[in-house]
Structures are given as structure tokens and as C-alpha cells.
Amino acid sequence: xxxxxxxxxxxxxxxxxxxxxxxxxxxxxxxxxxxxxxxxxxxxxxxxxxxxxxxxxxxxxxxxxxxxxxxxxxxxxxxxxxxxxxxxxxxxxxxxxxxxxxxxxxxxxxxxxxxxxxxxxxxxxxxxxxxxxxxxxxxxxxxxxxxxxxxxxxxxxxxxx
Amino acid sequence: xxxxxxxxxxxxxxxxxxxxxxxxxxxxxxxxxxxxxxxxxxxxxxxxxxxxxxxxxxxxxxxxxxxxxxxxxxxxxxxxxxxxxxxxxxxxxxxxxxxxxxxxxxxxxxxxxxxxxxxxxxxxxxxxxxxxxxxxxxxxxxxxxx
Numbered sequence: 001x002x003x004x005x006x007x008x009x010x011x012x013x014x015x016x017x018x019x020x021x022x023x024x025x026x027x028x029x030x031x032x033x034x035x036x037x038x039x040x041x042x043x044x045x046x047x048x049x050x051x052x053x054x055x056x057x058x059x060x061x062x063x064x065x066x067x068x069x070x071x072x073x074x075x076x077x078x079x080x081x082x083x084x085x086x087x088x089x090x091x092x093x094x095x096x097x098x099x100x101x102x103x104x105x106x107x108x109x110x111x112x113x114x115x116x117x118x119x120x121x122x123x124x125x126x127x128x129x130x131x132x133x134x135x136x137x138x139x140x141x142x143x144x145x146x147x148x149x150x151x152x153x154x155x156x157x158x159x160x161x
Numbered sequence: 162x163x164x165x166x167x168x169x170x171x172x173x174x175x176x177x178x179x180x181x182x183x184x185x186x187x188x189x190x191x192x193x194x195x196x197x198x199x200x201x202x203x204x205x206x207x208x209x210x211x212x213x214x215x216x217x218x219x220x221x222x223x224x225x226x227x228x229x230x231x232x233x234x235x236x237x238x239x240x241x242x243x244x245x246x247x248x249x250x251x252x253x254x255x256x257x258x259x260x261x262x263x264x265x266x267x268x269x270x271x272x273x274x275x276x277x278x279x280x281x282x283x284x285x286x287x288x289x290x291x292x293x294x295x296x297x298x299x300x301x302x303x304x305x306x307x
Contacts, residue, residue: 005164005262005263006262006263007263008259009259011256012256012259012260015248015250015256015259015260016260016263018248019243019260019264019268019272022243022247022272022275023268023271023272026271026274026275075247075248079247080247080275083247083275083276084274084275086275087274087275091274105267105271106271108267109267109268109270109271112265112267112268113265113268116263116264116265116268117263120262120263
């Protein structure tokens, strides 16, 4: 059993990047679903969710680019979408507060994931197929975007209290 | 999941298996660490009120320790199920062990939204199989022989 909180191989790195893609897929699909099923029109929330979906798609592409550099397989996006769709009905938020809370969970989770991954890469001296500086730069950019997204959602939540 | 969580999970599984306190040697063996390292971490768990160590008998988890151990086991089950059912990974045990220290419980919870985990989790975990008992996977010996 590994007890090291670090990334030691291309294989482990590729798998973590794939998990990042899945998290972004989940965020994108749930944001789109929320937007289409709001109980009544809400321009602010619709804009927030559209931006979140767009940002997650962009993040997914950047992660996919890193996986390409590692010569690892990408993941079947269609299957992930189908899984999110299949589970959405059971975990769908009931109201505006629920939508915002779910969105906050998505952004916070992504932030935590990138933050842990950066720590784990920094703790390792393994040589990866992808340039380490580029890898860390991409992950830090994504983490910062998630932090900003958390702040945006939190601000809207506070304004609506 | 941090290192302390991995110790809690190991102690929990050994305690379940033996129906008695977990010997430090067995904990060290399961985690592939030295007995000295295991002793040191068990001391930290004791200081945090998560475990109680009795000389010559072994270590037992407190109620708080059991709650944390079950959370850690659930996170591990989510990682395994995700690797098998979503990414179709053959060596899911090996990869789950590698990913376990880097995947936080909150991240596992999001992955959990797209896997079909059973309500009995984590009691479904089978230490002999080193996997969720509800997963349709080969026993360890056959998997190793492939």
C-alpha cells in the first residue's frame, strides 16, 4: 500500500488527469442540467451556470492536452455524460439554493483536487514525459480559476441570503 | 486521503478480521511500512483520541476512530468502483492504492455521483478480495496469475 502523498509515475499522473477530466465533465453536465431545469427564469443563475459549463469544457480540453503529452488513453466522454445523465435525476437540487450549493460543491471539489495534485507533484522528484514546469503551470491556472469560481458562487449566495 | 486515514482503515480491517485489537506487526505488514513507523503513527492516533494502544495486545479504534476509518474505507471503495466501472482499469487494486493518498474524501464524493455504489458500503468491502464484495471482479490469486 502506498503511503506517499506524491505522484511517482506517468501512469499515476495520467490517471489523476483523467479523474480531473471526469470532475470537469460532472461540473459541465450538471451546470447544463441545472440551467435547463431551473424552476423559473433567473438571468443571474443562468449566466453563472453557462459560464461554469463553458469553463469546465475549457479545463477539460487543457487536461486532455496534458494526457496527450503523456501518450496515455483519453477517456470516453460520451460514457461519462451518460453516467451523469443517469444519476442526475436522483441527485437533482430542489430549488435555487440547492443549485447554488451544488455548484459550490463542484467548484470547491475541483479546487481541492488541483491543490492536492499540485502538492503531490511538488513532493515528487519523478521525471514525467510532460514538462514539469508546464504541467504545474497548467494545474495552477486551473486551480486559480476554480478558486475564483468558488468566490463568485459564494458572493451570489451571500447576496441572496 | 491522508496517511493517518490509511492507518485507521488498516487497523479497522484487521480488527474486523481478528475480532480483537490489531497487532502492530500486522498493521505494519498491511501498509508495508516498518514496525517503528507503525508505532509512531499509532501514537499520533492515540494522541488524537482515535485509537487506544494496549501493550502486548495491540491497537483498537475508539468510536471516533471507527467513524473516520469507515469514511476512509468508503473513499477507497469509491476509487475502486470508479476505476473498474468508469475507466475499466484492469489493475484497479494497484492503482487504487496509488491514488488513495492523493484523492480527498470530497473528490471521492463527487466521483460517487456517477457510480452505482450500494447502500451497504463500506460493509460490503471484502478484505480477502481486497475489493468491494459487490464488484464483479476476479479473486486476488486469479488476478495476479493473469
